[in-house]
Amino acid sequence: MDSIEQVILRMDDIVDQCKRDHLRAGYFAVLYRFVTIRIKQCIENGDFDDSARMERLDAIFAQRFFDAFDGHYNNRGEPVTESWKHAFNSAESGDYVIMQHLFLGINAHINLDLGIAAAETMQGQNMDEIWNDYDKVNGILSSLVEQVKSNIGRVSLLFGPMIRLANGRDEMLIDFSILTARDGAWLFACRYAKASDKNLEIQNRDRVIAALARKLTNTGKTLTFLIGIIRWGEFRTLPSELDRLAGILD
Known part of the structure; x- marks a missing residue:
């Protein structure tokens, strides 16, 4: 996969499969498709330091999601x-709930995949040269996640009212930090770029990120109860949920 247009077409196929087969992985796929579209627009506008390198990074990055x-x-x-x-x-x-599925996808793709993709894009060159563009990708993702958070009531009717009842126990849902993920992924990218045993480096990082994923789903009794109520308030037909999520992001 060489071009960002090919990436978007493959994302379209995955979203269609998720609708057809009623796969909740489609929540992240919808978000990621819009991230890719924004990146394409930024490339066309000349917003990145190196557009050709950015397109290469996008393709390598996306391929890790496609392979998974x-x-x-x-x-x-x-x-x-x-x-x-x-x-x-x-x-x-x-x-x-929908926000958990989004954060689980972001956790795997940013905390693990992005660092690998950045290092593989640079192919032994100075990693600092790609930092600005790397940071812009995270900024695009962060802005879209904030867009979802601000408008989640259009997809999940009870999310806002119920999560306020958590009384400070909602950190894993609300305060999952894209900036923290960005910084951790960058440190990993620099380690991975220098590692002699890259497979071992991935395995070690994967264990850490999988543990964080478990924290995102093991939320404690009170929050688990509220999540159950929130889920009942989300629209029951998955294809319609995916369409509504796309409407928030469009």
């Missing part, structure tokens, strides 16, 4: 990392 999705749902590709496995398994359980 195909490995889990379509029985092809490389073995799925523990971070993605937890995100996909959680998507199949039906016990979690």
